[in-house]
Amino acid sequence: MKIITVKNLVKTFGHIRAVDDISFDVEEGSIFGFLGPNGAGKTTTINILCTLLAPTSGHASLNGHDCNKESAEVRKSIGIVFQDSSLDKDLTARENLLFHAYLYNVDKSERKKRIGDALSFVDLEDRADDLVRKFSGGMKRRLEVARGLIHRPKVLFLDEPTLGLDPQSRANLWEFITELPRKHAVTIFMTTHYMEEAEACDNIAVIDKGKIIALGSPTDLKKIIGGDIIYIKTDDNKKAMSDIKKVIEADVSEKDGEIYLSSLKGDLCIPVIIREIGERVISVRMQRPTLNDVFLKLTGKEIRDETATPEDNIKEAVRSYRRRH
């Protein structure tokens, strides 16, 4: 079943077309990833889907409800973890969850249990009554995910959930996120510019400058690249290259002392090559195409693998300055 349907969605801010005629569906119970660089239109799309922004034109519906016209119904069906923390730092973890439970009208008899479950699920039971102000970035993000699940939403939106976290917290949080659809019967809609994260999604939309430039499973998308790349080092590359061309039909070239060629079925190709040039081989390695290669091929540029832009750092510095004064 399709839980999210987006058709010809457009959002302009003045002259800027932040979202430029995009269409896609999200399957219920799957992890759907929006992959693209900063400013590609990912957050704008999320804001339209979660009823915070009205689209300029086009249509978006979630769980059968129009995101623009039936805001209240859509809001009941979704949970959101925004890019910037939306916790109240002057309340404790438990109080933040309690606030959420009341806001979403969670039944009185259920409130305590769900909050307890949520806290244990994200491993924050010991810190439940500490002010959020004292939490690390990873703990805050986990608490936000827990909060987003309190009212049992159909779809959980995660906007760059691991942005700004250290590698270990990132890995922990990521493992936890990938388990959500199975454990909580929830569909995950996430944005990211980390390739490893996108790889774990069931389906990905690659977005750049407001347009979707590729849509499909990670395996599908990698086929755009044309398969695996095999690198071979031999004692005489020139001779080996001409020998390989005799047995395999592919473009064989040499770079940095290595022969390389691309093949749709690299694993079957290697034995054929070895049989031909056997003793002369010094090393063989094969590289599976990554989504980064896909992005590079489609846009001619790489997704910058940054944790925060300088502008974000300034924003954060100003905020923490204000908090202290």
Add this chain to the structure above:
Amino acid sequence: MEFNAIYVIVVREFKKFIRERSRLFSAIARPLLWLFIVGGGMSRIVPAGEGVSYIQFIFPGILGLTILFSSIFSSISIIWDKEFGFMKEILVAPVSRFSVVVGKATSGMIISTIQAVIVLGLFPFIGLQLSFVQFFSAVLICALLGFTIASFGILLASYYESYESFSVIMNFIVMPMFFLSGAMYPVKLLPSVLKIAAKANPLTYGIDALRNVILPMETGRMSSDFSIYSDVLIIIAIAVVFVFVGGKAFERKQ
């Protein structure tokens, strides 16, 4: 009406208010400074009216000041919530904007009434005698005024995005509101231009209502300017308008 949502918005504000002791302290210190230092000094040059001294005359005005500052402070916290992201948590919840505004205005009302009651309790120190009915009516008016001013603050906050606008609001809206409210001088003695401004100010009617209740014995130039009924009616009407407009202002999507 989503009572759960309104309730939890009020509880949150209240918890934060209690945890922030310095806020309570400055909220109490400000009226004391005005009452005993400004009032004490001014009463040396301002002759007493027909039944009350100047320091007694400004007492309802100082109550109004207390409510003005604490209600505005409380609703301006919406700007903080926007800045620090918490507002998004509220805005994506299945709760009508109207309930959010009512919740915030109720928080402002409760917090400012608590402070006003503390200041009101100082009446024996300035030579006033209040009956239980007078005291109780004054508290009711304080609550009503607190709600109105808080809903005005929410309307302001819905148009401002950043923290920097806070000083603009304080200097160009809150302070003129105080000076043009009849807190320090009777509205009837103001020049006609200022009189018009004072009559357009919701705080004027709150302070006038308090003066009606607390200083009924004054008959001269320091007496109240309007009847208690028109005061209360106007405050309620303004509150309704502000809540409605504030709710609409929050509703708008870009």
